[in-house]
Amino acid sequence: MLTLEFAGSPNGLLGKGASPVMKKRKMLLVGVACAVAAVFAAQVRGDAVYATEIDAKRLAELKDEVARRKLTNVVVVESKEADTNLPTACCDAIFLRHVYHHLTKPAEFDANLVRSLKPGGRLAIIDFPARAGLDPVEGVPSNRGGHGIPQKVVVEELTAAGLQVEKIVNDWPDNDYCVLFVKR
16 A cells, blocks of 8 residues: 555645745655655565545545556555555555544554554654644644644554554654554
C-alpha cells in the first residue's frame, strides 16, 4: 500500500505561491518519497501495488490517473476512517506521507495497518509535529497538539499496535520526520 497525498499537478502539490527554492525542496522530497515507494513496490510479491485514499474526490483522481497511465499493477482501494480495507497480510511495506496526523481513529486504523502487513513487513510514516498557522484537523485525538503529530505519539501508538521501531530519520525538510516500523 502506498498512501500519500495525491496531487494531479505540481501546483496541486506545491501550491501556486510556493517560492522556487521551496518548490525545489518539495520536489526533492517528492522524488525521494517516490523512490522509496518504487523500492517498496519492487519488493511486493505478485507485482501488485495497493494505493488507498479516503477522500472521494482524491480517490476518483487517483483512479483516473492510474487508468490514464495504464498502471495494471496498481489496485486502488477506498479506505475508511478506521480501516485500510486491505486484505490480511497483503503488504510487504506500507508508506504514509502526511497522512497519519489526519487519523480520527488511530487505534483502529493502526490495528488494520498491522493486519495488512506480512510478518517482517515495514511501515514508513513521514509526518510533522503540529505547526502554527495550520487549521486543526477535525475529529483527531487531542494529544496531537494541533495540525500535525508529535513523533513521540506516532511511536507510542504504533508500538502499542504491535510494531517495533526500526529506524528514525529526522533529517527532512520543513521539520518533517520519518519513522520506520517493522512487524515481527
